[in-house]
Amino acid sequence: MKALTLHRELTAIWRTEPGWRGHLRSVNHSDIGKRFIVAAFVFFAIGGVLAMLIRAQLATPDSAFVGPEVYNQLFTMHGSIMMFLFAIPMFEGLTMYLLPKMLGSRDLAFPRLSALGWWCYLFGGTIIVAAMLAGVAPDAGWFLYPPLSGKTYTPGINSDVWLLGVTFVEISAMCAAIEIAVSILKLRAPGMRLDRMPIFAWYMLATAAMMIFGFPPLILGSILLEVERAFGWPFYSPELGGSPLLWQHLFWLFGHPEVYIIFLPAAGAVSTILPVMARTRLLGYGAIVAAVMALAFLSFGLWVHHMFTTGIPHMALGFFSAASALVAIPTAVQVFAWLGTLWSGRPRMKLPMLYLAGFFFVFVLGGLTGVMLAMVPFDAQAHDTAFVTAHLHYVLVGGFVFPMLAAAYYWLPHVTGRQRVMRVGEAAFWLIFVGFNMTFFLMHLTGLLGMPRRIDTYSAEMGWTWLNLLSSVGGFVQAFGFALFLIDVVLQIRLGRRHDRDPWGADTLEWAMATPPPAYNFASLPTVASREPLADAPDLALRLARGEGMLATARHGWRETLAVDMTSGAAEHVVVLPGNGWWPIATAAALGGFFLSMLAGLYWIAPLFLPVVAWLAWRWAWTNGRRGDVGAVDAGAGLMLPTSFEAARTTGWWGSVFALGASATLFGSLLFGYAFLWTVAPNWPPPALVTASAVVPLLAVAGAAAAGWAMRRGRPLAALGGQAAIVAALAVLLAGAPAPTTHAYAATSAAIAGYGIFHALVAALMLAFVAARTRAGFHSAARSGEARIVQLWSDHAAGAGAFAAILLVVPGWLA
Amino acid sequence: MRALLRLSAGLIVWAVAFCAIYALHGIGCARGWPDQTILGLDLQRTMLAGVWMMFLATALAVAAWLSRSRAAPIDRIARATGWIGVAATIVTFLPILAIPVCR
Numbered sequence: 001m002k003a004l005t006l007h008r009e010l011t012a013i014w015r016t017e018p019g020w021r022g023h024l025r026s027v028n029h030s031d032i033g034k035r036f037i038v039a040a041f042v043f044f045a046i047g048g049v050l051a052m053l054i055r056a057q058l059a060t061p062d063s064a065f066v067g068p069e070v071y072n073q074l075f076t077m078h079g080s081i082m083m084f085l086f087a088i089p090m091f092e093g094l095t096m097y098l099l100p101k102m103l104g105s106r107d108l109a110f111p112r113l114s115a116l117g118w119w120c121y122l123f124g125g126t127i128i129v130a131a132m133l134a135g136v137a138p139d140a141g142w143f144l145y146p147p148l149s150g151k152t153y154t155p156g157i158n159s160d161v162w163l164l165g166v167t168f169v170e171i172s173a174m175c176a177a178i179e180i181a182v183s184i185l186k187l188r189a190p191g192m193r194l195d196r197m198p199i200f201a202w203y204m205l206a207t208a209a210m211m212i213f214g215f216p217p218l219i220l221g222s223i224l225l226e227v228e229r230a231f232g233w234p235f236y237s238p239e240l241g242g243s244p245l246l247w248q249h250l251f252w253l254f255g256h257p258e259v260y261i262i263f264l265p266a267a268g269a270v271s272t273i274l275p276v277m278a279r280t281r282l283l284g285y286g287a288i289v290a291a292v293m294a295l296a297f298l299s300f301g302l303w304v305h306h307m308f309t310t311g312i313p314h315m316a317l318g319f320f321s322a323a324s325a326l327v328a329i330p331t332a333v334q335v336f337a338w339l340g341t342l343w344s345g346r347p348r349m350k351l352p353m354l355y356l357a358g359f360f361f362v363f364v365l366g367g368l369t370g371v372m373l374a375m376v377p378f379d380a381q382a383h384d385t386a387f388v389t390a391h392l393h394y395v396l397v398g399g400f401v402f403p404m405l406a407a408a409y410y411w412l413p414h415v416t417g418r419q420r421v422m423r424v425g426e427a428a429f430w431l432i433f434v435g436f437n438m439t440f441f442l443m444h445l446t447g448l449l450g451m452p453r454r455i456d457t458y459s460a461e462m463g464w465t466w467l468n469l470l471s472s473v474g475g476f477v478q479a480f481g482f483a484l485f486l487i488d489v490v491l492q493i494r495l496g497r498r499h500d501r502d503p504w505g506a507d508t509l510e511w512a513m514a515t516p517p518p519a520y521n522f523a524s525l526p527t528v529a530s531r532e533p534l535a536d537a538p539d540l541a542l543r544l545a546r547g548e549g550m551l552a553t554a555r556h557g558w559r560e561t562l563a564v565d566m567t568s569g570a571a572e573h574v575v576v577l578p579g580n581g582w583w584p585i586a587t588a589a590a591l592g593g594f595f596l597s598m599l600a601g602l603y604w605i606a607p608l609f610l611p612v613v614a615w616l617a618w619r620w621a622w623t624n625g626r627r628g629d630v631g632a633v634d635a636g637a638g639l640m641l642p643t644s645f646e647a648a649r650t651t652g653w654w655g656s657v658f659a660l661g662a663s664a665t666l667f668g669s670l671l672f673g674y675a676f677l678w679t680v681a682p683n684w685p686p687p688a689l690v691t692a693s694a695v696v697p698l699l700a701v702a703g704a705a706a707a708g709w710a711m712r713r714g715r716p717l718a719a720l721g722g723q724a725a726i727v728a729a730l731a732v733l734l735a736g737a738p739a740p741t742t743h744a745y746a747a748t749s750a751a752i753a754g755y756g757i758f759h760a761l762v763a764a765l766m767l768a769f770v771a772a773r774t775r776a777g778f779h780s781a782a783r784s785g786e787a788r789i790v791q792l793w794s795d796h797a798a799g800a801g802a803f804a805a806i807l808l809v810v811p812g813w814l815a
Numbered sequence: 816m817r818a819l820l821r822l823s824a825g826l827i828v829w830a831v832a833f834c835a836i837y838a839l840h841g842i843g844c845a846r847g848w849p850d851q852t853i854l855g856l857d858l859q860r861t862m863l864a865g866v867w868m869m870f871l872a873t874a875l876a877v878a879a880w881l882s883r884s885r886a887a888p889i890d891r892i893a894r895a896t897g898w899i900g901v902a903a904t905i906v907t908f909l910p911i912l913a914i915p916v917c918r
Contacts, residue, residue, distance in 0.1 A: 194818055195888040286888060290895040297826035299834050313917045315863075318910025319833070326906050330899075527824055547874075567818040567889070644881060675838070679845045 006523045009554035012142045012435035014106070014519035017580060025580040027111035028519055029096050032118050034415065035450065036093025040086050047081035051480055055439070059472035061460040067452040072139035077132050079142030080553035083258070084166050087400055091265035092117075092176040094407060095204050095276075096394040097415070099180065099508035102137040102198045104189025106561040107577050109182040109651040110175075112584050112620070119177035119588030124168030127596070129267075131161040136631075138162035140700040141238060141454065143251050144225070145652030146236040146244045151229045163226040168595045170219055176657045177211035180204050181305030182651050185562045190507065190571040191528045195289075198531065199282055203268025203288050206296040206617035207261055207532035212658050213259035213302070214452045216666035221250030224673070224751065230603060233747035235673070243681040245310060246673050249419035251667065252303035262396060264292065266403035267334060270356060273410045274338050282726065284337035291311045291330035291337075296686035298327045303589045308379045317376050331367060335360075351425045355406035358433045359398055366394025369444070384590040387447025390440045397436060405432070405485065412489065413503050418496030418513040424488040438474025441446040442467045445525045503542055512541040524549030524636065525562055525580075527543050528569075562635065563644065563651060573628060573647040574635055583620040589618055614765055621769060622698055625746050625786065627777045640729045656789050660796045667755055667800055671807075674748045686745035699727035700756075707763075711791045714765040716774070719794050723764040726801035730756045735807050749808055756797075756804035763797035821824050821893040825900025832870035832904055836911075844917035859916045867908045870879060874904045 016026040026032070053074050057065045066074065096114055100107055108114055120520050138158050138789050140149035149159040184205045188197070224235040225247060233788060234240035236247050275282045280599035282288070301323035308317055338360075347353060369391040373379050382388060406440060408426060446467045451458065458464055502511035513521055513536055524547045530536055543549065551560050551574065558579040564570060590612045597606035625645060632640040703725025730753045737753075738746040770790045773779055838862060843849070848859035879896035884890045 193889070195892070213826070261832045288894045290899065293822055293826060293892075293896050294903075295900045297823070298832055301907065313840070313844055313915075315910050315914045315916050317838060318914045319837060319840075319907055322909060323833075323903070326903060399831065566816055642833050676841075679841050 033097025040090035043085035050078040055472040055475040075135040105187040117172035117583035121172035128165040199269040215389035218254035269407040283340040291333040294330040313660030342696035352406040352410040359402035362398030384446035428484035435478030441628035446813040697805040704802035758795035825897035
């Protein structure tokens with residue numbers, strides 16, 4: 001009876017509202033996760049149709065199916081959709097849905113941020129696909145290399161669609177990365193030490209960290225290219241001191257870690273599903289964690305292996321070649337751990353296991369051709385041929401799509417609460433597996449015979465006809481397989497019989513709840529003492545439903561979950577999460593207005609959306625906090641804990657640390673670009689330098705010192721004055737600088753100053769917010785979390801602003 | 816957070832070494848260091864080798880420091896990543912010994 005009462009009370013607090021209102025206002029992680037998954041699959045289907053059109057074009061020589069202009073859009077959109085609108089959002093959705101359940105939490109750390117990310121993804125993806133329907137899709141390849149993507153060779157809005165649409169979608173990826181990292185580190189079940197985390201959480205922690213440090217170079221590169229296209233700042237134009245190679249560096253600084261960002265979540269799913277299928281425990285948990293950590297770092301040292309033929313000196317290529325070969329070792333450690341797990345268990349060939357077998361076969365082959373391509377001499381021969389296309393599909397389809405299909409069949413009973421109805425999934429597997437290998441194994445051969453990538457047609461004399469025709473047939477066989485998979489899923493949702501809880505006999509916490517899961521996940525939170533909580537207590541789900549765990553209460557209408565110490569997993573404070581609301585969709589719409597105005601070339605309208613975004617952010621943040629102290633509350637098990645209103649290090653503080661880490665990476669990438677152009681690009685030194693007296697940078701340094709001093713004395717308005725001094729100093733430097741259109745030096749200098757000014761303005765807004773909140777009674781000695789967060793942002797803006805001001809004047813002084 | 820930093824320490828040394836040596840290589844080539852000699856040795860290669868050895872010593876020191884603590888399972892993982900950092904610092908920069916510097 002208590003279980004039912006608790007269920008009703010918690011459902012009233014956590015539920016999603018019915019109808020369209022619920023669709024627009026929900027922030028629940030299960031809702032958002034499922035939306036990401038469904039939308040990603042829709043984009044996958046669109047990308048798949050494009051792939052079929054590509055294969056139709058290449059099936060026969062001298063094909064007139066589509067012309068080169070359309071063909072360029074087809075392959076560019078296929079790659080861009082699969083990377084940015086399918087792969088990343090798909091694992092984000094899976095993670096958002098699963099992670100809190102696996103960690104023993106009721107939601108993610110920032111539910112509204114998840115919702116904002118969802119709307120940005122939906123709006124950005126829609127812009128990109130709508131552009132394709134309008135015939136103005138990006139057409140310069142998914143990596144958008146300048147000068148081809150520049151204004152001279154792509155005068156239409158095709159490249160702008162990519163740059164603005166993808167950057168809009170990347171907001172979603174950054175939101176997800178911060179969300180995932182903080183949730184893993186802070187929102188776990190009590191007792192879940194780092195080394196007791198489910199292995200999937202380790203994979204996702206590494207992935208989130210890689211996203212935080214890997215995406216900013218791409219975002220920076222995209223901003224610079226869009227500014228070059230829109231305003232003529234010559235970052236990538238060699239005649240004015242720019243370099244197209246800078247784009248390649250920034251793109252692949254993101255692009256290669258991206259391969260592992262996609263692979264690691266899938267490998268996390270493999271490491272979770274495989275032991276269950278083998279009816280044993282994962283072999284080598286510690287070795288796998290170490291391998292994942294190694295991959296997270298080493299994968300950042302590989303980016304130049306996409307640039308082996310750009311003329312970079314051989315020794316530098318050697319560094320990247322060595323790192324590229326080295327990265328195979330931690331990957332192999334995982335493969336051997338999985339094989340050992342299978343060997344030590346009693347595997348059962350259920351459907352998820354069948355897809356995992358497909359993963360092993362395809363991914364290992366892709367890894368081997370990867371080692372071949374890591375060798376500079378071989379790469380020089382195979383570069384830009386169909387061999388590379390085949391390799392990357394073996395890695396990405398083998399390393400992501402097959403594990404995701406296994407994950408779909410493994411966790412679909414959790415989402416639907418139903419069983420499969422027929423053996424359609426097996427037929428789908430064989431069609432996909434045979435079709436895939438028929439398509440792409442043969443493309444290795446076509447590539448070795450010399451067929452370049454991205455050509456729209458070829459003549460019969462080249463000798464590639466039969467291989468291409470068979471590849472195309474294989475592609476369509478594969479497409480039938482995916483269609484069958486979709487039918488199978490729909491059948492399960494509509495016709496499947498109800499199943500018992502935990503149908504696979506798994507030991508992780510996501511199965512310690514009813515399926516489909518209630519909006520609050522756990523009626524009371526578990527306390528764990530091992531990596532297999534359900535093996536320790538098979539009746540855990542019932543005990544939690546009866547309220548025998550922590551936080552078995554529904555008080556004040558609060559959405560409560562527990563925050564723990566990062567390392568020990570000891571309960572730290574009770575987090576009160578925000579509920580449903582309009583702020584995420586409204587903010588995403590305002591951001592959409594900015595991006596659409598830029599896309600339409602309405603550069604004077606676009607900035608008008610920024611104050612709207614700032615106002616929405618202000619109102620959004622105003623809904624947090626309380627006007628009175630709460631004190632410690634009963635968390636269950638005899639524990640009295642403070643709430644997040646009065647905690648010293650809140651999840652918001654940690655989220656800000658990661659957000660600033662991402663921003664600092666973007667700034668670091670900009671500084672790399674500045675140094676790169678100065679060292680490598682032609683037409684340097686620049687004709688004119690920034691000139692200013694020593695007073696100007698001193699003003700910035702004094703402003704930074706004043707801001708830091710004032711925040712530590714609880715005087716946000718005084719700190720605001722310090723930020724204003726930084727803005728003034730950087731503005732004076734900009735006024736004394738050569739016009740940004742004259743040389744890449746002037747353009748990068750303006751970008752550096754712009755970074756400092758932007759951050760100082762954001763910090764000023766936050767400082768004004770803190771001052772207003774203090775006046776309104778939201779702060780006290782106990783409720784000081786907001787001021788601590790703003791101090792982080794203010795300190796970062798002060799440091800970056802002062803550094804930028806000094807950097808801008810140094811070349812002039814040295815000259 | 817300290818546990819995560821310990822887990823990452825060895826690999827952070829490798830990452831910093833990678834950035835430093837790649838940057839130094841670019842600067843040296845731009846400034847013509849391979850054409851200059853120091854004690855009869857190519858200045859560029861000598862500089863790179865010196866910086867490499869410095870980072871290798873740092874990686875070894877970090878790995879040794881991480882190896883001192885074996886209490887918790889997480890410490891054993893940190894020890895492994897420390898030695899992975901050493902191995903990566905050795906292997907990645909082996910081209911300094913053999914490959915032409917700026918061609």
